[in-house]
Amino acid sequence: MDIKQSTDATAFKQRIFxxxxxxxxxxxxxxxxxxxxxxxxxxxxxxVEIDKSTMSYHLRTLREIGMITTRTQGRQKFVTLNTDKIEAVFPGLLERL
Amino acid sequence: MDIKQSTDATAFKQRIFxxxxxxxxxxxxxxxxxxxxxxxxxxxxxxVEIDKSTMSYHLRTLREIGMITTRTQGRQKFVTLNTDKIEAVFPGLLERL
DNA sequence: TTTATAGTTTTAAATTTATCAAACAATGAG
DNA sequence: CTCATTGTTTGATAAATTTAAAACTATAAA
Structure with missing residues (x-):
């Protein structure tokens, strides 16, 4: 029974939490x-009804963690959830949210 | 596709996170x-190597959330993880930690 | 070019959380 | 009873996080 694990993997999981x-x-x-x-x-x-700057802050947080990706088109931005990446570490989690 | 859900259930999930x-x-x-x-x-x-009062604080947090249960025997305390309760909302999560 | 729109960054303030020392219970041992 | 042990609570502080206003960037539209 191995208690320890890669710091990187743990860090990603904890940031998801x-x-x-x-x-x-x-x-x-x-x-x-x-x-x-x-x-x-x-x-x-x-x-969601959050102030636009707060929304921007949260999206940046999610982007930095690696949970979302953003795409710019004109002056709009589109957000994609990195489902596969999240599923890879916590399969089945997203559908339980 | 139902976006909303019970506040209670959501609260428990968020507190797990x-x-x-x-x-x-x-x-x-x-x-x-x-x-x-x-x-x-x-x-x-x-x-774990945390100060004992900090440990007590974290264990209280986990207890209040409902993730652990504590039992007193003499002057010792024993901690049990409420595996079933956590598995019920996020099956497979614990083994991925 | 001028104006409006979409979103970001900065900044400051408010709120929440984590840490630890010190005082405090409660139990077991001598 | 007295002392040591195990763990909790309090209180004070430090650190991290969230929020929103204001200034700013970039693009589209008029």
């Missing part, structure tokens, strides 16, 4: 997963 | 799971 411990980010991730495709930031804003 | 976002608590939960049976607080202290 950190991300999901905040209600706003939890809702964002949950919505992205259930919608099943990328969403525009404005679309997210309509559903 | 909160609990596991802290390295000390993450380690405690991970160890309890892998050991597979209850552990004495002192036994935990030997493995």
């Amino acid at each position: 950190f991300a999901l411990s905040e209600p706003g980010r939890y809702t964002i991730v949950r919505m992205l997963y259930h919608v099943g495709h990328e969403m525009g930031c404005n679309e997210l804003n309509q559903h | 909160f609990a596991l976002s802290e390295p000390g608590r993450y380690t405690i939960v991970r160890m309890l799971y892998h050991v597979g049976h209850e552990m004495g607080c002192n036994e935990l202290n030997q493995h």
Whole structure:
């Protein structure tokens, strides 16, 4: 029984937990997963009701952790959930959110 | 596709994430799971190396969330991971920690 | 070019969380 | 009873996190 594990892997897992411990980010991730495709930031804003700068902050947090990817088109940004990456470490987690 | 869900269920899930976002608590939960049976607080202290009052604080947090249960025997306390309860909301999560 | 829109960054303040020393219970041992 | 042990609670501080206003960047539209 091996108690220790790679620091990197652990760090990623813990940051996923950190991300999901905040209600706003939890809702964002949950919505992205259930919608099943990328969403525009404005679309997210309509559903979540967070100040735009706070939203930007949370999205940056999720991006830095590696849970989402953003794409710019014109002056809009689209957010994609990195489902595979999350599933790789915690299979079945997203559908339970 | 239902985006909303019970507040209670969501709260429990988020508190699990909160609990596991802290390295000390993450380690405690991970160890309890892998050991597979209850552990004495002192036994935990030997493995985790946290100040005893901080350990007590983290264990109280985990207890209040409902992730562990404690039993007193003499002047020792034994900690049990509420595996079933956690598995019920996030099956397979514990073994991936 | 000018104006409006979409989103980011900065900054400051508020809130939450983690840490540890010290005082405190409660139990067992001598 | 007295002392040592195990763990909790309190209180004070430090550190991290969240929030939102304001200034800013970049692009589209008029």
